[in-house]
Amino acid sequence: MTHSLIVYVNRPHVDWFALSPSLAMLAASGLLLLVAVFVPRRARKAAAAMGAGAGFVAAFVLAVVLAAKSPHGTTAIADSIFRDRWAAVAQVLIAGCGAVAVLLSWGERWREEHVAEYYALLAAAGAGMAFFVQASNLMTLFLGLEWFSISLYVLCAIDIDLIGSLEAGLKYLIIGAVGSATLLFGSALVYGSTGQLGFDKIGAAGHTHDSLLVLGLAMVIAGLAFKTSAAPFHMWTPDAYTGAPTPVTAFMASATKVAALVVSYRLLVTAFPGDEHLWTWAIAGIACASLAVGNIAALVQKNVKRLLAYSSVSHAGFMLIPIAAANALGGRALLYYLIPYCAMSLGAFGVIAARERELGVPVTLDNLAGFGWERPFFGVSMWVFMLGFLGFPLTGGFVGKFYAFAAAYRHGWWWLIVAGVAGTIVSAAYYLAVVRAMYFRDAAELQLAPAGGSPPRDLPLAAGVAVCLAVTVGSFFAVQPLIDAAHSAASALPF
Amino acid sequence: MTSWLTTILIFLPVAGALLVWLVPMPAKSVGSIAALVSLVEIAVWIAAVEHFDFGSGELQLAQQRPWFRDLGVSYHVGQFGYSLWLVGLTVVCGAAACLYAWWVGRERPRAYFGLLLFLTGAVVGVFVAQDLLLFYAFFEAMLIPLYVLIGVWGGAARMRATITFVVYTVAGSLLMLAAIVVYGLQQGTFDLTRMGTSSNDWLFLGFAIAFAVKAPLWPFHGWLPDAYRESPAEVSALLSGVISKVAAYGFLRIAIRQFPGPTHDFRVPILVLASIGLVYGSLLAFRAPDVRGVVAYSSLAQMGLITYGLFAANSLGSDGAVLQMVNHGLISTTLFLLAGMVERRAATGELKLLGGMARGRPALATLLMTTGVIALAVPLSSNFAGEFLILAGVFQQGWAWAVIGAVAIVLAAMYMLRLISAVLHERPGPAVTEAALDLRGAELAIVVPLVGLLLALSAWPAAISGHVAGILP
Numbered sequence: 001m002t003h004s005l006i007v008y009v010n011r012p013h014v015d016w017f018a019l020s021p022s023l024a025m026l027a028a029s030g031l032l033l034l035v036a037v038f039v040p041r042r043a044r045k046a047a048a049a050m051g052a053g054a055g056f057v058a059a060f061v062l063a064v065v066l067a068a069k070s071p072h073g074t075t076a077i078a079d080s081i082f083r084d085r086w087a088a089v090a091q092v093l094i095a096g097c098g099a100v101a102v103l104l105s106w107g108e109r110w111r112e113e114h115v116a117e118y119y120a121l122l123a124a125a126g127a128g129m130a131f132f133v134q135a136s137n138l139m140t141l142f143l144g145l146e147w148f149s150i151s152l153y154v155l156c157a158i159d160i161d162l163i164g165s166l167e168a169g170l171k172y173l174i175i176g177a178v179g180s181a182t183l184l185f186g187s188a189l190v191y192g193s194t195g196q197l198g199f200d201k202i203g204a205a206g207h208t209h210d211s212l213l214v215l216g217l218a219m220v221i222a223g224l225a226f227k228t229s230a231a232p233f234h235m236w237t238p239d240a241y242t243g244a245p246t247p248v249t250a251f252m253a254s255a256t257k258v259a260a261l262v263v264s265y266r267l268l269v270t271a272f273p274g275d276e277h278l279w280t281w282a283i284a285g286i287a288c289a290s291l292a293v294g295n296i297a298a299l300v301q302k303n304v305k306r307l308l309a310y311s312s313v314s315h316a317g318f319m320l321i322p323i324a325a326a327n328a329l330g331g332r333a334l335l336y337y338l339i340p341y342c343a344m345s346l347g348a349f350g351v352i353a354a355r356e357r358e359l360g361v362p363v364t365l366d367n368l369a370g371f372g373w374e375r376p377f378f379g380v381s382m383w384v385f386m387l388g389f390l391g392f393p394l395t396g397g398f399v400g401k402f403y404a405f406a407a408a409y410r411h412g413w414w415w416l417i418v419a420g421v422a423g424t425i426v427s428a429a430y431y432l433a434v435v436r437a438m439y440f441r442d443a444a445e446l447q448l449a450p451a452g453g454s455p456p457r458d459l460p461l462a463a464g465v466a467v468c469l470a471v472t473v474g475s476f477f478a479v480q481p482l483i484d485a486a487h488s489a490a491s492a493l494p495f
Numbered sequence: 496m497t498s499w500l501t502t503i504l505i506f507l508p509v510a511g512a513l514l515v516w517l518v519p520m521p522a523k524s525v526g527s528i529a530a531l532v533s534l535v536e537i538a539v540w541i542a543a544v545e546h547f548d549f550g551s552g553e554l555q556l557a558q559q560r561p562w563f564r565d566l567g568v569s570y571h572v573g574q575f576g577y578s579l580w581l582v583g584l585t586v587v588c589g590a591a592a593c594l595y596a597w598w599v600g601r602e603r604p605r606a607y608f609g610l611l612l613f614l615t616g617a618v619v620g621v622f623v624a625q626d627l628l629l630f631y632a633f634f635e636a637m638l639i640p641l642y643v644l645i646g647v648w649g650g651a652a653r654m655r656a657t658i659t660f661v662v663y664t665v666a667g668s669l670l671m672l673a674a675i676v677v678y679g680l681q682q683g684t685f686d687l688t689r690m691g692t693s694s695n696d697w698l699f700l701g702f703a704i705a706f707a708v709k710a711p712l713w714p715f716h717g718w719l720p721d722a723y724r725e726s727p728a729e730v731s732a733l734l735s736g737v738i739s740k741v742a743a744y745g746f747l748r749i750a751i752r753q754f755p756g757p758t759h760d761f762r763v764p765i766l767v768l769a770s771i772g773l774v775y776g777s778l779l780a781f782r783a784p785d786v787r788g789v790v791a792y793s794s795l796a797q798m799g800l801i802t803y804g805l806f807a808a809n810s811l812g813s814d815g816a817v818l819q820m821v822n823h824g825l826i827s828t829t830l831f832l833l834a835g836m837v838e839r840r841a842a843t844g845e846l847k848l849l850g851g852m853a854r855g856r857p858a859l860a861t862l863l864m865t866t867g868v869i870a871l872a873v874p875l876s877s878n879f880a881g882e883f884l885i886l887a888g889v890f891q892q893g894w895a896w897a898v899i900g901a902v903a904i905v906l907a908a909m910y911m912l913r914l915i916s917a918v919l920h921e922r923p924g925p926a927v928t929e930a931a932l933d934l935r936g937a938e939l940a941i942v943v944p945l946v947g948l949l950l951a952l953s954a955w956p957a958a959i960s961g962h963v964a965g966i967l968p
Contacts, residue, residue, distance in 0.1 A: 196654075332565075373603070387639065393632035394639075402628065405676040406566060414677060421669045428665045429658075432642065440654065442645045481561040487565065 004201055012078035018134070021066060021091045023061040025098070025127035028055020029120045031349055045115045049106055052119035056098035057125060063091035068149030072314070073492035076301025078317045079198055081134040082266075084492035089132040089335055089485060091261040096344050097255040098126040103464030104246040104350045107357055107456065110159065118158055122251065125151035127143055129259040131428075137197040138187040141263065145183065145227065148259065149176050152252060156244040168243025175236040176226065181186055189216030190271075199271040200247070203494075208274030217272055221282055224267070227260035229284045238297075241309035246356055249305060252347035254342040255314045259321070264324045269493050284324040284416055290317030290425035291422035304363045306351055307430055308345075311389055315341060318404055323409035331490030335401035336482055340388055340396025340475045347468030349387040351378045352427040354461055365437040372438035377462065379438050379467045386431040390471050391424055396475030498558045500543045501623050504582060505772050507536050508589070508616035510611040511791070522604050526597030527738050529608035532589035533615065540586045546580055549962040554625065554688060561859035562629070567684035571625040576963040577817045578622045582823040583745055584706045586620065588736045589615035591728035595832055598937045599839070601648060607791075610640040614733065627675050627685040630749070631668070632747050634705075637738065638664055638705065641730070642700040647723040656665040656721035663718040669707030674701025679861050681872070699757035702750045703765070707744035712765075713772030714961040723791035728835025730773035731787060736828035736948045741822045743798070747813065747966065762806050766892070770899045773799035777814060785844040786834040789914045790827055791869070796903060797823045803900060804885035812888025813967055819881035822869075824953065826878070828867045829945045833859070836938055837918060846914075851923030860919050862942050868950050871911040873903055877949055880956035 001014030016023070033049050039047045048354060055112075066088040073084030101122060125148045132144025150366075153176065157169025191197055193213035194205035206212050222233060229237040241249045268279050294314025301307035319337055322330035355363045355371055388395035401420070408416040475482055502722070511532030547555055557573030574582065593611055601607040620633030644656040679685040694701075700936050708715040723731045754763050776796030783789045794898070801823070804816025835851065838857070853860035857862055874879040880906060890897040891899045934942070952958065 019857060207678050392639065393635045398632065398635075402672070403566075405673065407681055409677055411678050414673075417673045421673050424668050424669055425662075428661060432661055435642075436646060436654070436657070439643060440657075460585065480561065483565060 015076035015083060016065065017069075018076045018083040019131075019244060020365070021063040021088075021095060021271075022059040022127045022130040022134070023094070024062055025055045025123045025130060027230060028052055029127060031055075032116050032120035032123060034271070036120065038258050039116070040310050041112060044112070045110070048116040048119040049102055052123050053099060053102045053313055055123045056095050056102060059126065059130060060092060060095035060099060061225055061325075063088050066072050067092065071488070072113075075136050080140045081097045081131075082136045082492075085489040086262065086266060086331075086492040087134040088219075089489040090258055091130045093258045093338055093342055094129045094133070094255045097251060097258070097346060098122060098468055100346045100464045101247050101251040101255075103460040103467075104250055104346065104353055106460040107405070107458035108247055108353065109357070116159060118155070119216040121151045121155050121158070122248075124148075125155065125251070126255065129255055132259050133262050134190040135263065136199055137228040138191065139197055139364035141302060142180070142184055142187060146180060148256070149227070151178060152248075155248045156240055158248070159184060159245045162243070162245060163245030165245065166243075168240045171243075172236050179226025179233065182219050182226070183285065186216045186219025186221075186223055187245065189213070189219065192216070193353050197250055199267060202275050214275065215276065217275060218282070220267070220423070221264075221279065221286075223262055224264045224428045225286055227256060228316045228320070229257075229313055231290040231313055234290065234293065234313045234316070236409070238306050238309040241312070242303060242306045246305065246353040249309075250346045250353075253308070253345040253349065257312070257316065257345075258338050258342060261316075261319050261334060261338065265331065265435065268491060269321065269326060269495070273494065280326050280411070283320050284413065287320035287324055288418070288419045290314060290320065291386055291419055292336060296425045296428040299415075299426065301430070302364045302366070304365060304368065304434065305349070306354070307365075308348055308352070311427065311430070312345065314427060315389070317423065318420060320400065321404045321420060322407040324416065325411040325413070327410050327489055328495040329403070329410050330407035331493055331495070332483060332486040333407040335486035335489055336396075336403055336475075336479075337400035339482060340472050342399055343468040343471035343475070344385045344388040344395075344397060347465050347472065350461055350468065351385070354378050354458065356466075357456055357458065363402075365433060368437040369441040372435075378465065381439060383435050384469055384472055386434050390428055390431045394476055395426050397472070399479050401477060413458055455488075500539065500546065501556045501574055503539055504536065504543065504586070505572065505620045505623065507539060507615050508532060508612040508619070511566065512612040515609040515612065515697035520605075522729050526593075526600070526603040526892050527688050528954055529593045529612055530590070530597050532612060533586070533593040536586045536615065538592055540566055540583050540683055543579065544576070544583070547576075549572045549576055557625065561628075564860060566679070567624050567686065568628045568679075569626050569686060570629060571686055571688070573625050573631070574623050575966075577747065578744070580817060580821055580959050580963065581618070581622045581740055583895075584740065584821050585615060585618045586911070587945070588824060588828045589618075591828055591832065592910045592936075592947055594941045595732075595835065596727070597942065603647070607644070607648060610644050611729075614640040614644070614777035618737055618741060618845055622744060622749075623776070625687045627687055627749075629688070630687070631675055631943055633674060634671075634741070634745075635668055637741070638668075641734070641738070644730045645722060645726045647729070648727045650767050650785040651678070651725075653725045656718075656725040660718040660722045661761045663708050663711075663715065663866065667705040667715070669699045672704035673889055674698045676903045681846055687749070687753070690753060692755055694754070694756035694855045695758065696757045699750060699754040699761065701756070702745065703761055705748060706742040706745040709745070709766075710739050710802070711742075711795065712768050712798060712802060714768070714794065716772070716795050718787065719795060720791055721937050722781060723794070724785070724787050728838065731791075732828040733832075735791065735831060736824040739798055740824055743801050743805060743816065743820050746802070747816070751805060752967075758806070758808070762808065762892070765802065765806050766889070766896055768869075769799040769802035770896065771799075772796065773803075773899065773903040773904070777910060778905050780910040781906065782844060783910075786837060786849070786914065786918065787831070787844050789846075790834060791828045793907065793910060794823070796907065797827075800882065800900060800903065802887060803896060807885070807888035807892055808967075809891055811884050811891070812965055813965055815881050815884025815888055817963050817966065818877070818952075819885060821876050821959055822881050822949070825945055825949050826866060826953075829862075829942055829949070830870070832945075833863050833924050834940060836934060841926040843925070843926045845926070846917040847924065849918050849924040850921040850927060851919070852927055852931070854921035854923070856931075858934040858939060862934070862946055863919060864915060865946055866949065867911045867915045869953065871908040875953060877952035877956050880960065885959060906928070928929060
């Protein structure tokens with residue numbers, strides 16, 4: 001009689017390999033928490049940084065292998081995650097951003113007792129994002145979102161000595177929580193309307209004109225837009241980016257954007273194909289709002305981190321243009337654009353970190369004066385990143401903007417090109433203001449207080465910036481292989 | 496090998512720039528290396544001329560490699576007869592600028608000479624690009640060195656100069672980018688040699704405004720006076736001598752060739768703008784208080800005249816326009832360099848502080864006089880030949896245009912003679928001291944070849960006007 005009492009739970013087959021990039025970062029994170037306790041204080045920083053770096057590099061390699069071995073998109077683990085190239089390419093980017101962020105973090109003056117926890121959280125955030133981009137139903141979507149968001153909230157506030165860091169973390173937490181709640185409520189409405197959680201099944205349910213579904217869709221878009229920091233859901237961005245430690249800002253500006261944009265695009269085209277005429281307009285509207293708000297607000301900023309925070313809002317707008325286009329070219333454009341964009345963001349914040357460590361105060365346009373001549377490598381790199389943001393040739397930013405415009409035109413929306421062009425014209429003023437600040441004015445003229453002595457040697461930071469520089473410039477010349485990768489990734493989406 | 500010549504012409508200066516930037520070297524030798532690279536560049540161009548068949552109107556010395564296939568973009572370079580001459584103008588003026596900067600000795604030489612060489616490479620790239628996106632990439636790449644050259648090494652009001660310059664040109668060129676995206680996707684390729692013509696007025700305007708800003712044509716010339724005045728002399732020389740020709744070339748290669756319908760529709764408005772620029776620029780040049788102001792505004796006037804030739808829509812006009820582009824490029828490069836030399840001696844370019852410089856300075860007097868006389872288009876000068884062809888060409892569009900052009904030529908004589916007499920003759924000005932020497936050997940070595948080229952063109956203008964087959968389809 002006893003055997004009939006045994007309840008058989010149908011455990012799904014677990015495709016461990018599909019989860020491997022996420023697991024690699026998660027394992028690194030767990031290991032680093034042990035490092036925080038067991039490794040003596042002297043060696044802790046080195047051990048932690050190397051552990052996190054190893055985790056990100058392992059995730060990078062695994063994601064590349066995963067991309068190579070998943071030519072045909074499938075779902076795995078009871079249809080809760082996707083195993084396809086769209087997710088894998090995004091994971092490659094996220095892991096790459098994480099690895100560079102580790103390099104940028106090395107020279108930061110962390111409080112020693114928190115250094116291993118910092119790297120553990122960084123790896124955890126990366127793992128969460130890698131999981132998030134694979135999400136194939138609303139449940140895993142929300143799980144992934146919370147996973148990386150909570151890590152980021154803590155990361156923002158981790159350096160409690162830093163003025164504004166705690167404030168940044170708190171603001172991000174509160175506004176981020178509103179975003180998450182909106183997304184969750186929207187998911188509930190979508191589920192209520194269709195009775196389905198899986199993206200494919202929501203799309204197949206065909207409840208296109210159900211007002212419950214449309215309201216849910218609107219709330220889901222709003223929830224994701226919080227993470228993308230697209231206007232008008234960007235209110236947390238300037239404060240969080242300015243207050244957070246600079247390497248954290250670099251990671252947020254690059255990897256978070258990748259995760260949020262890649263997931264938004266997949267969710268919209270797989271789950272809501274029937275409402276395309278609605279959400280393309282909504283996304284285009286958000287894109288225009290972001291372009292306007294980001295660019296105009298950036299014009300008046302003096303603090304360079306804040307300026308770049310607004311620039312990231314405007315770039316969210318740019319990268320929403322291919323999403324609004326909702327075609328195969330748009331998928332390619334988005335993935336391609338993210339590559340130089342991540343490199344430029346990480347690199348620009350890396351250069352800011354270098355100046356910050358030199359001066360010991362927040363970097364403003366005024367105290368950048370003469371920086372380009374004093375530190376030629378960082379100066380030239382910053383120049384290239386600014387030109388890249390502006391979409392100048394010799395940087396991948398140019399090709400990215402070109403593809404985004406091409407996608408908009410294919411959709412038949414030439415006015416979206418005009419909006420993008422107008423935004424770029426305005427942005428020239430503040431991106432070039434950074435170059436102007438670095439090169440055109442003498443440091444002596446402004447009588448800055450000398451920081452004392454030669455600048456601190458920081459080889460990992462220089463290496464990180466060099467990688468970003470190579471990717472920014474390289475993506476201009478090697479367009480074809482990157483576009484091929486983006487093309488095969490985008491073919492995982494239903495077009 | 497010959498197919499590589501065009502690519503070498505683009506990338507030799509760029510390689511020189513990278514060499515100067517990256518390889519550690521003593522600051523003294525930087526200028527000589529840059530000058531050497533720019534002279535080798537001229538030699539490469541001469542080799543290109545040797546391999547060029549002027550009888551055919553086809554694209555020559557061409558090379559093509561795919562860049563990104565899904566949208567039909569490729570690295571496609573090659574030269575037509577007229578592009579070859581404009582490339583020649585670029586490499587000659589680029590070399591003159593490098594040599595002059597070497598002689599003057601600029602601060603932070605590695606950055607400076609690297610940027611000058613990079614600029615030369617980018618301008619050559621614009622003239623030879625046969626893919627629309629590649630053209631745009633080079634067109635924008637020019638702005639990067641110019642921005643810094645003016646902003647770092649410019650005069651006191653350089654900040655304002657760079658800001659207005661960048662705002663104007665970025666606004667113009669981004670409109671062009673939008674037009675390029677739409678036009679290229681409509682055609683399914685960005686290869687200029689395979690693209691069909693279009694009759695879309697908006698696209699035409701997108702291109703035309705970008706070129707009108709770059710040229711500049713009235714009323715898009717707001718950036719001109721500050722930029723020409725505040726730049727280092729050799730950068731002003733390149734701006735007015737070479738960069739403005741990029742715009743004229745753009746009109747010729749893209750706006751007119753690819754958009755025949757809109758060109759026809761907009762001919763009269765553009766000719767009106769050109770006329771206004773011609774007369775207005777000449778009048779401003781006549782009233783300008785300093786040497787560079789005169790040359791700058793005369794450049795505005797000359798671009799109006801070249802636009803006449805371009806939009807005359809016949810081979811007389813377009814041949815004359817190409818000849819005049821080269822003429823004006825050489826003249827304004829020479830004049831800006833001479834202006835720089837005068838400014839170095841008198842520490843000012845104000846005309847009322849100058850004067851009497853001819854006395855005891857025969858070389859300066861002779862060179863300024865010769866260039867000025869060619870610039871005011873006396874008969875038998877190359878400028879006369881160019882302007883005559885242009886006016887003959889535009890006469891076929893209506894006699895009134897030719898009358899305005901002729902009036903402007905009289906005005907040109909007025910401002911040029913005023914410049915010559917204010918600098919060379921009259922009473923010695925307060926800024927002109929006895930200690931101010933005549934041109935030195937090195938300066939002569941830079942300016943004499945330029946003036947020599949002008950005299951050679953005066954003797955044989957058909958060298959250019961007769962060797963530009965294939966301008967009009």
